[in-house]
Amino acid sequence: MKVLLVTGIEGAANCAAALKGMLGMDFDVAGGRRAAISALKHTEYAAVVVDEALVDADPAGADQLWELTGLAIPVQVNLALSGAQRVAREIRTAMSRRERERQLAHRAAAAAIESELKSTVAGLVLHSQLALAERELPGPWRRSCE
Numbered sequence: 291m292k293v294l295l296v297t298g299i300e301g302a303a304n305c306a307a308a309l310k311g312m313l314g315m316d317f318d319v320a321g322g323r324r325a326a327i328s329a330l331k332h333t334e335y336a337a338v339v340v341d342e343a344l345v346d347a348d349p350a351g352a353d354q355l356w357e358l359t360g361l362a363i364p365v366q367v368n369l370a371l372s373g374a375q376r377v378a379r380e381i382r383t384a385m386s387r388r389e390r391e392r393q394l395a396h397r398a399a400a401a402a403i404e405s406e407l408k409s410t411v412a413g414l415v416l417h418s419q420l421a422l423a424e425r426e427l428p429g430p431w432r433r434s435c436e
Contacts, residue, residue: 337365
């Protein structure tokens with residue numbers, strides 16, 4: 291799994307290396323919105339971590355960036371105030387939350403399919419019982435003795 295770190299701060303590569311050591315994930319670093327958009331068009335990411343300073347400086351660009359994240363988990367952090375430990379915790383928390391949501395959606399879908407199948411099977415059994423209960427078949431299936 292890869293994570294995209296979008297920030298203009300100096301030492302972003304060092305921050306990414308520290309996060310890689312803490313999380314065991316590969317990190318790509320984008321220095322701004324354009325670089326991030328280019329990276330998102332070419333690579334699938336598990337998470338996109340965006341520095342709050344970039345979001346505050348260009349809200350419209352940030353919105354465009356969020357739209358392109360696809361299935362990646364968007365994480366917004368203030369890298370000027372947060373250390374690598376806190377950023378790692380934010381990423382871990384966001385990924386855990388996404389996994390729980392995925393599991394809940396999976397269970398809900400399975401329950402809906404199971405309910406639909408039970409309803410369909412019950413309907414088929416009822417129709418079959420009604421058909422077997424009739425002594426003579428109606429309509430064109432009826433044999434005449436004439």
